Amino acid sequence: MKITREADYAVRIVYVLMCSPGVVPASEISEKTGVTLRFALKILRKLSAQGIVTAQKGAAGGYRLLRSPDELSLAQIIECIDGPFEISHCLNGEFDCTRVANKETCRFRQIFDEVSTKLRTELDQIKMTSFKN
Amino acid sequence: MKITREADYAVRIVYVLMCSPGVVPASEISEKTGVTLRFALKILRKLSAQGIVTAQKGAAGGYRLLRSPDELSLAQIIECIDGPFEISHCLNGEFDCTRVANKETCRFRQIFDEVSTKLRTELDQIKMTSFKN
DNA sequence: CCTTTTCTCTACAATTTTAGTATACATTAC
DNA sequence: GTAATGTATACTAAAATTGTAGAGAAAAGG
Numbered sequence: 001m002k003i004t005r006e007a008d009y010a011v012r013i014v015y016v017l018m019c020s021p022g023v024v025p026a027s028e029i030s031e032k033t034g035v036t037l038r039f040a041l042k043i044l045r046k047l048s049a050q051g052i053v054t055a056q057k058g059a060a061g062g063y064r065l066l067r068s069p070d071e072l073s074l075a076q077i078i079e080c081i082d083g084p085f086e087i088s089h090c091l092n093g094e095f096d097c098t099r100v101a102n103k104e105t106c107r108f109r110q111i112f113d114e115v116s117t118k119l120r121t122e123l124d125q126i127k128m129t130s131f132k133n
Numbered sequence: 134m135k136i137t138r139e140a141d142y143a144v145r146i147v148y149v150l151m152c153s154p155g156v157v158p159a160s161e162i163s164e165k166t167g168v169t170l171r172f173a174l175k176i177l178r179k180l181s182a183q184g185i186v187t188a189q190k191g192a193a194g195g196y197r198l199l200r201s202p203d204e205l206s207l208a209q210i211i212e213c214i215d216g217p218f219e220i221s222h223c224l225n226g227e228f229d230c231t232r233v234a235n236k237e238t239c240r241f242r243q244i245f246d247e248v249s250t251k252l253r254t255e256l257d258q259i260k261m262t263s264f265k266n
Numbered sequence: 267c268c269t270t271t272t273c274t275c276t277a278c279a280a281t282t283t284t285a286g287t288a289t290a291c292a293t294t295a296c
Numbered sequence: 297g298t299a300a301t302g303t304a305t306a307c308t309a310a311a312a313t314t315g316t317a318g319a320g321a322a323a324a325g326g
Contacts, residue, residue, distance in 0.1 A: 026273075048274095055273060057271090061272045
């Protein structure tokens with residue numbers, strides 16, 4: 001029941017962007033978070049693809065937070081990196097459960113789905129501003 | 134943000150025990166859940182070690198639920214298999230964070246810890262009886 | 267337009283975790 | 297004492313995670 005390291009790093013990266021005004025190059029983000037440059041770049045690309053940050057190429061380029069920290073939640077960041085909240089593999093659309101006739105009526109699935117939604121709701125209430133002191 | 138397959142199986146195994154009176158051999162549990170016999174035995178050993186089920190050896194032996202289904206929660210089963218609820222690796226006692234002077238005052242740690250506790254509380258409110266119909 | 271500094275894309279490699287199996291053994295009932 | 301169970305430990309295979317590498321594309325500034 002863990003988020004990946006990548007998602008954990010993403011939160012810390014967003015925190016750095018939140019605290020630094022203007023455009024921050026990946027090299028600086030890497031230094032401040034302790035995440036290797038290459039790995040930070042990979043994470044930043046995912047954040048950028050989801051519109052959480054925006055990238056500026058070229059000299060004096062870097063990244064900037066696109067969303068307001070009081071609207072950007074842990075859920076959004078974690079979901080961006082780790083994918084949707086599904087606490088059991090059986091919730092995945094691809095998963096073809098052979099044990100049950102109708103997926104929709106499976107009690108396990110129902111309950112796991114409810115829990116996943118609840119978890120997402122909890123994490124969506126924690127905004128990045130919570131990390132400021 | 135997933136439980137392991139092993140934990141998912143454990144829930145289904147407990148469900149079978151809850152629905153079957155008396156002592157149920159692992160072979161029958163394996164058949165009813167679709168979990169291979171060997172793997173089911175491994176899971177049952179963990180459940181047995183935590184006092185969730187009890188094992189009876191020998192011919193006509195098998196497993197029996199030790200706790201009442203209306204007191205046995207998802208949290209207890211998942212924790213028994215996957216270990217404590219810690220949504221970030223940085224919560225682990227072994228983990229030596231080099232980025233921070235004092236672990237206790239780290240805001241990331243504090244928030245991840247709160248979320249983990251909240252998640253456990255939610256899952257502890259879901260008892261095995263919820264799966265009946 | 268050339269050079270430097272940045273980010274992008276895709277692919278690859280190493281490590282760790284998960285998932286599952288095998289072998290040998292211990293206990294109990296009949 | 298034999299057949300049917302569970303126990304313990306160790307091993308293997310597969311998958312996911314955690315990174316790294318290389319070639320390229322865009323922007324800024326001279």
